Amino acid sequence: MGLGKEMQDRIYQSLDESYGQVGYFQDQVIIVDDEKKIWDTAIESLDANLLGQIEIVNRAIDDVKDGYNDYFTGVTSCRSDLFWMATNVNPASWDGSMTDDTQFTFECVKLNPNGYTDVVKGMEGSGNLVGVGSTYFWYLVPLGGGQGIVTTSPTNATTGAEQTPKTGNADQGGGFPYFEHHTADTFRFGFAPRNYYGLKYYSEQYALDIGDTFITSFIGTMSVGSNQLTVMNPVGTTGEDPDAGSNILRVGQIVTCEEPGVLGATTKISNISIGSADLSQIPTNGITTTSSPVNIITLTNTSGAGVSVFDAVSFRVLDDSDTGPVGQVGVVTSNGAVYKPNRFNGKDDPYVAVPSSTDQGGEGALFNVGIASAGADSPNTIEYVAVDVVGQGGLGYSPGDTVKILGDELGATTPADDIEFTVQTLVQGRFQYQIKMGDNIDLWINPFVPQTVGIMQTADIGIGVSIALDNSGKPKGAQGWNPELNGQEVPMDPVDFTHLTLVEPPNVGADRSYWKVGFQTAPITGGTTRAYEGQATGSEDADQLATLLTTLSACDGSLNTNISNLVGIVSTVETSFTSHTGNNKLMVDASNALRGERNEVCKRIWGLRQSIGNVNDRITQLEGAKRFIDTQNIVDVIDNE
Numbered sequence: 074m075g076l077g078k079e080m081q082d083r084i085y086q087s088l089d090e091s092y093g094q095v096g097y098f099q100d101q102v103i104i105v106d107d108e109k110k111i112w113d114t115a116i117e118s119l120d121a122n123l124l125g126q127i128e129i130v131n132r133a134i135d136d137v138k139d140g141y142n143d144y145f146t147g148v149t150s151c152r153s154d155l156f157w158m159a160t161n162v163n164p165a166s167w168d169g170s171m172t173d174d175t176q177f178t179f180e181c182v183k184l185n186p187n188g189y190t191d192v193v194k195g196m197e198g199s200g201n202l203v204g205v206g207s208t209y210f211w212y213l214v215p216l217g218g219g220q221g222i223v224t225t226s227p228t229n230a231t232t233g234a235e236q237t238p239k240t241g242n243a244d245q246g247g248g249f250p251y252f253e254h255h256t257a258d259t260f261r262f263g264f265a266p267r268n269y270y271g272l273k274y275y276s277e278q279y280a281l282d283i284g285d286t287f288i289t290s291f292i293g294t295m296s297v298g299s300n301q302l303t304v305m306n307p308v309g310t311t312g313e314d315p316d317a318g319s320n321i322l323r324v325g326q327i328v329t330c331e332e333p334g335v336l337g338a339t340t341k342i343s344n345i346s347i348g349s350a351d352l353s354q355i356p357t358n359g360i361t362t363t364s365s366p367v368n369i370i371t372l373t374n375t376s377g378a379g380v381s382v383f384d385a386v387s388f389r390v391l392d393d394s395d396t397g398p399v400g401q402v403g404v405v406t407s408n409g410a411v412y413k414p415n416r417f418n419g420k421d422d423p424y425v426a427v428p429s430s431t432d433q434g435g436e437g438a439l440f441n442v443g444i445a446s447a448g449a450d451s452p453n454t455i456e457y458v459a460v461d462v463v464g465q466g467g468l469g470y471s472p473g474d475t476v477k478i479l480g481d482e483l484g485a486t487t488p489a490d491d492i493e494f495t496v497q498t499l500v501q502g503r504f505q506y507q508i509k510m511g512d513n514i515d516l517w518i519n520p521f522v523p524q525t526v527g528i529m530q531t532a533d534i535g536i537g538v539s540i541a542l543d544n545s546g547k548p549k550g551a552q553g554w555n556p557e558l559n560g561q562e563v564p565m566d567p568v569d570f571t572h573l574t575l576v577e578p579p580n581v582g583a584d585r586s587y588w589k590v591g592f593q594t595a596p597i598t599g600g601t602t603r604a605y606e607g608q609a610t611g612s613e614d615a616d617q618l619a620t621l622l623t624t625l626s627a628c629d630g631s632l633n634t635n636i637s638n639l640v641g642i643v644s645t646v647e648t649s650f651t652s653h654t655g656n657n658k659l660m661v662d663a664s665n666a667l668r669g670e671r672n673e674v675c676k677r678i679w680g681l682r683q684s685i686g687n688v689n690d691r692i693t694q695l696e697g698a699k700r701f702i703d704t705q706n707i708v709d710v711i712d713n714e
Contacts, residue, residue, distance in 0.1 A: 112671035117535040151628035153595035157213035173616035186587035188229030233257040268546035271583025274537030279520035286392040290551035307365040344371035507685040527551030547582025
């Protein structure tokens with residue numbers, strides 16, 4: 074037996090053994106996953122019971138919200154949800170303090186429980202803005218004895234928390250009451266908040282079902298008509314490594330948005346870059362640094378609606394289930410001839426393209442393009458040129474993608490025509506259930522990062538490695554983070570790396586219901602006409618500001634009675650839920666105990682899936698060697714030696 078044949082046999086034997094190992098591990102994944110179902114069923118039963126009770130309380134809270142909304146029905150409603158926000162002050166009337174001759178202009182603004190950051194920022198550059206920057210605004214007080222007084226308010230909860238409250242009356246000193254009486258919630262005048270109840274979950278990669286394509290969630294911002302999505306999480310705190318490349322976000326992944334109209338057709342990631350953003354006003358992440366490095370994601374589709382970061386809208390990242398290894402390619406045409414790219418021996422055509430060992434995962438591929446030697450002595454010799462190509466739009470390969478290899482990259486003396494072929498994705502086969510490993514350990518998927526924190530919904534009952542009952546009133550919105558950095562101070566300023574920020578868990582909760590109480594006064598123009606949202610005034614003297622408001626008729630007694638009754642119902646069901654002999658806490662503890670057992674099963678499944686990925690890396694290596702050892706001229710050279 075020649076040396077070449079012996080090497081072939083060894084490679085074939087190793088391949089057979091490796092394929093057998095893959096099959097065994099895949100069978101074990103299915104068996105162990107079946108063991109997990111008993112825990113899933115019990116956990117889902119407990120979660121469903123808790124969510125049912127929570128829904129009763131939250132529905133009663135929303136009923137009160139609906140009752141208050143009846144105040145604002147019709148053009149002659151008994152309450153108003155509009156107020157005058159100051160936009161400009163006449164420089165000629167301004168000497169640093171408010172007098173009777175000070176002249177203001179106002180814009181009619183609608184109450185918003187999320188704050189007014191976007192409104193204030195939209196006014197910048199439109200004149201001599203009252204207030205510097207967008208951390209606070211001035212408005213005409215629409216309530217009681219304060220009518221006719223201009224005071225200040227923070228733009229949102231974060232800026233409110235940053236502003237130190239001061240004492241004193243608004244009308245003392247003749248000057249403006251900068252930041253007087255401000256708290257985090259000062260801007261929510263006109264609302265009466267009530268905290269919702271919810272089940273907060275903590276989800277990690279290893280605990281996801283084997284068919285779950287979920288990767289992570291984050292708060293993001295997009296402009297209308299833009300394909301640029303800014304991830305409002307600092308790079309380095311959510312599992313992404315800016316030096317090694319992201320092991321979380323990848324080109325080709327699918328992005329969805331919880332807000333309707335933002336992303337329409339299936340949208341994928343086409344590029345990932347790093348920029349900077351001010352995260353200090355994002356209520357869910359607890360970051361105080363004003364400039365942090367963030368991921369800027371380029372999407373394949375543009376946004377149909379704008380998304381403000383202050384609305385705390387969550388985006389989800391999913392693996393593309395349709396993307397996979399390049400298994401076979403269609404017919405190739407070049408120079409008018411038709412070629413079969415997977416043939417490379419005994420072939421008369423000058424070019425051949427076959428997938429190489431780096432084509433796994435649908436993230437682009439390195440193709441070996443063979444060029445037949447023109448020499449008469451060796452007409453069947455194939456010289457291989459490595460050509461790195463990507464699919465359409467810079468994405469990984471998906472079924473139906475057209476892949477192009479430029480003719481001038483093929484290494485021929487005379488550049489050929491471009492070679493194009495259509496990708497057909499392999500049936501899962503040996504890649505099913507695998508967690509891809511690879512040579513770069515920095516890009517391995519961490520089973521515990523990112524941890525996603527969110528509030529459980531009916532659609533995801535049973536989710537998470539643990540849960541907790543929440544009534545904190547913290548903002549709602551699933552958000553990923555790196556729990557391994559909890560309590561550490563890390564650099565988040567892209568300019569000053571000595572500026573450290575403490576990493577803390579996401580500031581996520583079940584949110585609040587903001588009962589819109591509104592005002593007994595309404596903005597008016599011309600002395601009698603009620604103003605509409607967005608309407609502006611001319612210059613108004615400070616001593617005449619009270620004339621910009623009108624007192625509305627008292628609300629019908631039946632409306633007040635209805636609201637009073639609904640508030641009573643909330644108190645009853647809330648008391649029943651919180652004082653249920655500790656049963657709810659007992660069920661949460663029981664659910665977490667069962668989750669602990671399920672987590673152990675999930676870790677076994679994760680280990681098996683890693684083993685599949687590791688063996689597949691070995692198979693890919695062996696198949697690369699097999700491709701060459703099966704080439705006759707290679708075998709001849711080895712045997713002659």
